Amino acid sequence: MPTDPALGCSAGSHYYYWYPAGTPFVTLPLMIAMDWSLRVMGPIADRLGGGRLGPVWRAFAQRDYLASHLLVELALSSAIVALATLFVFLTARVYLGLAGSIALALLFAFATSAWSTASRALWQHGPAMLMLSTALYLLSLAPKQPVLLACSAAPLVLAYFIRPTESVVLVMVATYVLIHHRGQFVKWLLAAIVTATPFLIYNLVTYHRPLQTYFTLPLFLKPTPSNFPAMLTAFAGVAVSPSRGVFVFSPFLLFSLAGIGLLLRKKWMTPLWCYLAAALALHWLALSDFQL
């Protein structure tokens, strides 16, 4: 029986998808849009390209998505992260001028792992970025349009079903709504339940359990003194490791720490920023606690 998650896990005569089902579900509308475009453009490209098209490109033009799955992944993940950039820009426009917003969006798109990782293949990172940026946009608009506060539950729940560690953000925003917008909490919760239900049903039907095993794996170190050195190393590594440190590859993000200091002093966007900053810190801690 193959144990490599990338090869799926066989049980009986079937193969079961091991990674969270959120990525394929969220990407499905884009896949349908791409398929419809290729129904029109594919034959034209195939005819114009003639013998010059490589086998993968020809397969793509002929809508043979498995033979051309790398191109499909590139196109869809690029579209997903480009859409996330759109929401980063729109969120920035709520608070900043045009030039600042464009600069921030382009920094997100080209000076972070959005370009080097999330947009390169159809894994969890890109769709999670899209869901979080959408939720942030809705939360930013909510003070003027309160109905959007409840809507923010949908992308956050989707983010959880895409990548379970996004539960940190989901819980922090739920706490924020519960404490500071109690009147909206039932609506927010209803939106969350409606979004989660199809996934729970899918998991029950497919895996005979509400959550896939990926969500319940014991992946985290126990908080015992013997584990603290490893956790501290990982904590520093996430920030400044030469091979993957976030501040090594995207040093401009250091300004976000200064931004948190500024928020603290000026009490701007209070109290939402406190919950978002706490989500950031807890996420960092969760990554440091990850058992490799």
Next chain:
Amino acid sequence: MRPGANAAIAFLICGFVFVVYVLSPISQSSDSFWTVPVMLSLLAEDNIIRLWTNTRSCCAKNDIKAWSVLRKNIK
């Protein structure tokens, strides 16, 4: 600035980012290997994974051909 102008600029940025991303080098990852097959199985009339065990055949001709390629690759 009118709200429409904001949206227009947002879509321009989105389009620009998409074009640059698509033209950038591709990345191969076994972690994402199954995402496209799972999407196709969700789009298929019936669960495409059934094709694997030959219990049913219900999918588009292209999918069947592609699955045989995939099956060969995995073997």
